Amino acid sequence: MGLRVLMTGGGTGGHVNPALAIANTIKQNVEGSVIEYVGTSRGIENKLVPRAGYKLHHVEIRGLRRSLSLSNLKTAYYVLTSPAKAGKLIASFKPDIVIGTGGYVCWPVIKAAADRGIPTVLHESNAIPGVAVKMLASKVDRIYLNFEKAGENLSCKEKLLHVGNPLLAPFSGVSLEEAKKKAAIPEGCKYFLLSYGGSLGAQKVNEAVIRLMKEFTSKHPEVYHLHATGSIEHETATAMFKEAGLDKCENIKLVEYIYDMPVQMAAADLIICRAGAMTVSELSMSGKCAVFIPSPNVTDNHQYKNAKVLADAGAAVVFEEKELTDDRLERKIEELLCEKGDAVRTEMSEKIGAFSVKDANKLIFNDILDIIEKKKK
DSSP: OOOEEEEEOOSSHHHHHHHHHHHHHHHHHSTTOEEEEEEOSSSTHHHHHHHHTOEEEEOOOOOOOTTOOSSSHHHHHHHHHHHHHHHHHHHHHOOSEEEEOSSTTHHHHHHHHHHTTOOEEEEEOSSSOOHHHHHHTTTOSEEEESSGGGGGGOSOGGGEEEOOOOOSSOTTSSOHHHHHHHTTOOTTOOEEEEEEOOSSOOHHHHHHHHHHHHHTGGGOTTEEEEEEOOTTTHHHHHHHHHHTTGGGOTTEEEESOOTTHHHHHHHOSEEEEOOOHHHHHHHHHHTOOEEEOOOSSSGGGHHHHHHHHHHHTTSOEEOOGGGOSSSHHHHHHHHHSSGGGHHHHHHHHHHHHTTOOTTHHHHHHHHHHHHHHHHHO
């Protein structure tokens, strides 16, 4: 007999994708399981969840504050009404367990389930726990951590389990030799530089990378550089790319989106990207040397905090957007993509790989089964 599982988490892909990875693992291992999802009407879950084949419910909540301040009337209204709405949904669905992966929507759903004695677990993918996770910590049966450091900011140590980040794609399953063949690297290129700023794109990243292409990559034919602009920024970035004459460089390629990311990542010698929890986990799993440009436009500046944990361990390089005004990025890439930089990249790759937990999906799945069984007893 299958499990009845209610997933919740929303707002960004960093919250939704781990939830989908856990849901898929349960579905693959427990035949007949019924899994449904709770999000808000505004988050990216409205695209990702239906596409993954799961029914999506909505419970509205926004702008949670640690003190549940009543200064914002709409926030106050949602704080007062959302747990009851979540409770009705839970009573109708009758889940065996409710699993949250971050975002404001977790709070009413997990709270309503915990208040009814239903097993509840949370997964925190960032280095610093979010508001919802901190508020719910005392109520849930387990908190799974991607970064072990996140546990320093949570008091319930007995509930913490360091499992890494559950991933949708097998980022550690592609060999370097196989990836190099599939990545279509031009003949004569010794190094492969991969860069991207997210599926939608990031203006500052695109500007910095196109400047890097003009000042560095175009002058180094031994370096193959592939950059994904993202959908929203693609037209603007392409115009800048052509204006700089980079479309004539055989060792440089600009695309909107990378559809075979596990392959391209496995083939790359160096990667420039944002520092969302999923990206950091994918790089850790792949053991790839990385230069992070964290987005400053996220809650609690968590991308910078994610990247800083790795940088402090010598596992990555970090440039904040405000540090991209001179040639610091170009000079760092030139240091890393040369024979003298080979040993540095190897050391960074080993250190970032130490942050990965390669069987996160399995660890979470097995613990979920244990929690459900213990609650039954």
